[in-house]
Amino acid sequence: MTTPIRENTASESPRAELELATRDALGALRHVAACLARRSHELLGLSCLPGPAGQGRLLVAVADDGRLERLLAELRALPEVCGAQLSRAAGAALVPAAPVAA
Amino acid sequence: MTRTTGARLIADSLVRHGIKAVAGIPGGANLPLFDAISQTPTRIVLARHEQGAGFIAQGMARVTGQAQVCLATSGPGVMNLLTAIADAKADSVPLVCLAGQVPRALMGTDAFQEVDVYGLTIPIAKHNVLARRAADLPRIMEEAFAIAVSGRPGPVVVDVPRDVQTEEFDFTSWPAPRLGSGPAESPGTPGPADLAFAASLLARCERPVLYCGGGARGAGAEIAVLAELLDAPVVTTLMGLGLLPPGHPRLAGMIGMHGAPAANHLLTRCDMLVAVGARFDDRATGDAKRFCPGASVIHIDIDPSEHGKNRAAHVPLAGDAVRTLGALIPLVPARARPAWTAIRASLGLAHPYALPGLDDPKSPYGVLAAAAEILGPEAVVATDVGQNQMRAAQAWPCHAPGKFLTSGGLGTMGFGLPAAIGAALADPSQPVACVTGDGGLLMNVQELATLAELGLPVKILLMDNGVLGLVRQQQALFVGGRYTASTFAARPDFVALAASFGIAAIDLEPCRDARAALAAVLAAPGPALARIPVDPDAHVYPMVPPGAANHEMILEKRHDHAHS
Structure with missing residues (x-):
């Protein structure tokens, strides 16, 4: 059994939404922007929503080019981020939802 | 309060x-x-x-x-x-x-x-x-x-x-720290299903190799046990040097751009690669698409964002190397693999590599071998970046993790001297060798003043060739021998320079008994510098050309421009 060489291939869904619960919204925003910019992820939309006691929520719409799992792993490692999930639901929109678990 | x-x-x-x-x-x-x-x-x-x-x-x-x-x-x-x-x-x-x-x-x-x-x-x-x-x-x-x-x-x-x-x-009080939410910050042990799948692949494989990087630091004992169970060789990256001591029967050497030929060839033949705390860096893998082309991959890394970054893995295992290997080892059946052992032996015979000048303390490899022998297995060595670094990686017998300090990922010239000072600060009772070149030393030469002030036993082994050696080597091999901006027209008198900082210094070039002079430098208290003149056209081999596969190494005298 040989390992397939990784190729970045787009999934069927052309876009996906990342939902991040943040401890420090401004810090998280800057780090998320840096993570996206460094590897030229295509940013389709971004929304920052206030939460209780300084917490907040970032909704990030990005093109799904097959690299999002690693992006998610990177974002989960940020101390500014206390929860992260990825949604590939077709037609998903940047609408507020219940915050992800902290 | x-x-x-x-x-x-x-x-x-x-x-x-x-x-x-x-x-x-x-x-x-x-x-x-x-x-x-x-x-x-x-x-x-x-x-x-x-x-x-x-x-x-x-x-x-x-x-x-x-x-x-x-x-x-x-x-x-x-x-x-x-x-x-x-x-x-x-x-x-x-x-x-x-x-x-x-x-x-x-x-x-x-x-x-x-x-x-x-x-x-x-x-x-x-x-x-x-x-x-x-x-x-x-x-x-x-x-x-x-x-x-x-x-x-x-x-x-x-x-x-x-x-x-x-x-x-x-x-009032020190609060408990909050860490990131991901498993990279609070790693557990991989799940039993993943471990069982990994063990089943290991049981079936015929030609396994353990490929270990800096993240395997601390897991040397577990690596050795797994290698015994699998009857497998262990190769390391630059950052994994010292994981197993020199002469360990399972150690097959360093892989990568200037790695051991037999180790690089092993990788092309393996059918199972167990990566432990290694991130498939391009300097280690060469052309990633031709790195271990026929192998299944089990990738143990504490940082899950490393999984699938450069190489897809059949079994990505997120966790601390010691704990993950500790959980995996009981599931792996011991089995001799005589056919693989025979292949390894034949590769060793087919691709021998002896470092030139090891017995000449005035040569770049020889001075490293002599210094390492004089200082003993407990010595710490800090390298700079370039030919001096690669020669040290090839020649310095590294006996434990944390003994070979080098700028592996960023490759920062100027690293060697201050890193050696730091190592000596951490343990002033042991001499620290600083292997550096004239280019790298000049990039943080001001720290000679810090060193003189501290009086720490940092022993600078200066490979003085008057060029940016690895740049010149690449220009010789890949840029038609056009040495643009890699030669220093002005050559400092490094012995006088060190002396001006109050640091004892010696030029080994005129010494009749260079080994004895070197031994005296290394034994004297406090800092010292020994200059070793190096031929600017002395290349570091083997060398995998950038973008080539690891088995496509250039060996000495095998390239059109190698000695032009």
Whole structure:
């Protein structure tokens, strides 16, 4: 059994939404922007929503080019981020939802 | 409850975390912090450039495995620190970098010596934080030390405005640190299904190789056990040197651009690659698409973002190497693989490689072999970057992790001398060899003053060839022999230079008995420099050309331009 060489291939869904619960919204925003910019992820939309006691929520719409799992792993490692999930639901929109678990 | 200031709180935090020495340079924006630290047992080492301070702290951290601290003032001070921070991130070295910042009221006004430290360090630090209130500092400092060493270690930058350093507040207690939410920060053991799947693949494979990097540090015993069970060889990256001692029956050598030919060829033949704490770096893999082309991959890494980054794995196992291997080993059946052993033996015969001049202490390899023999297995060596680094990686017998300090990921020239100073600070009882070139030494030459001041037993082995050697080598091999901007027309008298700093120095070139002279240098107390003249056209072989597969190594005298 040989390992397939990784190729970045787009999934069927052309876009996906990342939902991040943040401890420090401004810090998280800057780090998320840096993570996206460094590897030229295509940013389709971004929304920052206030939460209780300084917490907040970032909704990030990005093109799904097959690299999002690693992006998610990177974002989960940020101390500014206390929860992260990825949604590939077709037609998903940047609408507020219940915050992800902290 | 105690009334204190931000600066005193930070100084107390250093003591609390066992910081015996910090390296840095004071300036207007961090004077309160220096003043507070001076009133604690923590020793302040005055570097001569902030990059030197960063690498001194790195030297301490790489030897001890614990977070160490460097300090810089605002603006140019912290700008000078950036390379050392990025270097620590690339090699997963735990640092806490304390930056002074202009007072809060001046932030954002383009004040004197103001830069956006937070913004500058986002892509190069593991974590960065701006202290907006002194009362936040207990949490910030606890988190800084916890994050620096947790999961995959790395540098944490704490930016502290001057007025936050002087601000008073009521200190009550040290809070528990909050870490990131991902498994990289709080790694567990992979699930039983993943471990069972990995074990089943291992049971079936016929030609396994264990490929180990810096993240396997501390897991040498487990690696050796797994290698025995699988009857497998162990190869390491540059950062994995010392994982198994020289002569260990399972150790097949370093792979990569200047790795051992037989080790590189082993990889092309394996059908199972167990990667442990290694990130499939391009210098280790060569052309990634032709790295272990027929192999299944089990990838053990504490940082799940490494899984699938450069190479897809059949079984990605996220977790600490020791714990993950500890859970995997009981599931792996022991089986001899005589056919694979025979193939390994034949590859060793087909691709022998002897380093030239090992018995000549005036040659670049020979002086390394002689110094290593004289200093013994406990010695620490810090290298610079370039030919000296690769020669040291090939020739220096490395007996344990934390003994071979090198800038592997970022490849920063100028690393060697300050890192060696840091290593000697961590343990002044042992001589530290600093293997460097004339190009690299000149990039942080000012730290000779720091070294002279400290009187530490750092022994500089200077490979003086008057060129940027590895650049020249690449120009010889891949740029038609056109040596653009890689030759130094002005050649310092390095013996006189060292002497001007008050450091004993010797030129081995005229010595009749170079080995005896070297032994005297290494045995003398305090710092010393030994100059070894090196032929600028002496190449480091083998060499995998950039973009080529690892088995496509250039060997000496096999290339059209190799000696033009």
